[in-house]
Amino acid sequence: MIRRLLVPLALTCTLFWGVLASPAGAVLPDEQLNDPALEARAREISAGLRCVVCQSENIDGSNAELARDMRIRVRELLVEGKTNDEVLQYMVDRYGDYVLMTPPFKASTYLLWFGPVLILILGGIGVRSYYRGRTKSEAASGGGRGLSPEERRRLDALLVDDDTMNSDGNGDSKA
Numbered sequence: 465m466i467r468r469l470l471v472p473l474a475l476t477c478t479l480f481w482g483v484l485a486s487p488a489g490a491v492l493p494d495e496q497l498n499d500p501a502l503e504a505r506a507r508e509i510s511a512g513l514r515c516v517v518c519q520s521e522n523i524d525g526s527n528a529e530l531a532r533d534m535r536i537r538v539r540e541l542l543v544e545g546k547t548n549d550e551v552l553q554y555m556v557d558r559y560g561d562y563v564l565m566t567p568p569f570k571a572s573t574y575l576l577w578f579g580p581v582l583i584l585i586l587g588g589i590g591v592r593s594y595y596r597g598r599t600k601s602e603a604a605s606g607g608g609r610g611l612s613p614e615e616r617r618r619l620d621a622l623l624v625d626d627d628t629m630n631s632d633g634n635g636d637s638k639a
Contacts, residue, residue, distance in 0.1 A: 491507075491510075491524055491535060492532070495532070495535055495536055495539065497539055497542070497543070502539070502542050502543065503539075505542055505548060506535070506538050506539050506542055507524060508548070509538050509542075509548055509551050509552060510522060510523045510524040510534075510535055510538055511524060511565070512552070512564060512565050512566065513534060513538070513552075513555055513563055513564065513565065514562065514563050514564065514565050515528055515530070515531040515534075516530060516559055516562065516563060517529075517530050517531065518531070522565055523535050523538075534555070537554075537555075538551055538555075541554060552564070561573060
């Protein structure tokens with residue numbers, strides 16, 4: 465009986481959370497163009513433009529007012545007969561290279577392209593030098609690798625005492 469109630473409840477909950485988790489399309493019907501070819505171009509351009517308010521979404525996925533204005537301006541420029549490159553250049557001129565989801569490869573953006581790799585390399589060098597220095601200092605101080613002369617004498621004395629006990633028959637010899 466309980467199983468019959470749990471299965472529909474689980475399916476309903478899954479459907480409910482699936483609907484809530486799905487992305488909400490930010491492009492409103494009044495923004496869309498009547499010409500399907502122009503609308504497809506607008507969507508293609510918008511997918512490559514970053515919302516300068518949200519910073520991690522393209523303008524098609526953002527609900528910010530500025531993203532809405534940018535979507536409308538993209539469509540206006542397309543209706544005026546501008547090419548995709550001209551529309552992108554208009555947005556770059558207005559908002560800078562940051563508005564592009566994939567920044568261009570030029571001198572001012574080298575840090576964006578090579579920064580993560582440089583950080584990994586510098587981190588690897590830092591870790592390597594840390595462990596190298598640590599190993600050298602341990603070797604110099606005798607840390608963990610060998611016994612000091614005093615420790616060696618004490619160990620030898622203990623081993624001699626143990627051998628003497630076993631050979632006299634006083635200790636338990638397990639040979």
